[in-house]
Amino acid sequence: MKVRIINRSSHPLPAYATDLSAGMDLRAFLEEEVRLRPLGRALIPTGLYIELPPGHEAQVRPRSGLAAKEGVTVLNAPGTIDADYRGEIRVILVNLSEEERVICDGERIAQLVIARHERVEWSITDSLEDTLRGEGGFGHTGKS
Numbered sequence: 001m002k003v004r005i006i007n008r009s010s011h012p013l014p015a016y017a018t019d020l021s022a023g024m025d026l027r028a029f030l031e032e033e034v035r036l037r038p039l040g041r042a043l044i045p046t047g048l049y050i051e052l053p054p055g056h057e058a059q060v061r062p063r064s065g066l067a068a069k070e071g072v073t074v075l076n077a078p079g080t081i082d083a084d085y086r087g088e089i090r091v092i093l094v095n096l097s098e099e100e101r102v103i104c105d106g107e108r109i110a111q112l113v114i115a116r117h118e119r120v121e122w123s124i125t126d127s128l129e130d131t132l133r134g135e136g137g138f139g140h141t142g143k144s
Contacts, residue, residue, distance in 0.1 A: 001053065003114065008088075009047025011106055023061060023111030028092060029103040036095035041075055044091045044109055050112070052083040059113040061089055066109065071097025074110050 014024035029047035
């Protein structure tokens, strides 16, 4: 699929790291570094603007290494970029660690996954089909 993109940053376009990667890294596009205090959050620009085809969304997801090693993650994961949005892609980062974390220009801060989606048409009803699970949720299958 071809997706139109404007790159106003000084960084390369997002790209797949391997042949089977689902996501592409997004990089911070900053004039000066951003300091994230513990539990602090910031909206980080990327300098990227995209035009998705109808029926698709872009999902902004955390980078597993950044989350596991540094405690920095995407606050509204996954963030959704709709096909009709034309503004800059920006990433809401939060620092869940106990140490201040500095975000620098060009740093890989999130990943972008392009996904197809469906639109629904609601059908009002008074009942739903029974299943084995039924209303079980939130750990209903136990710990083992």
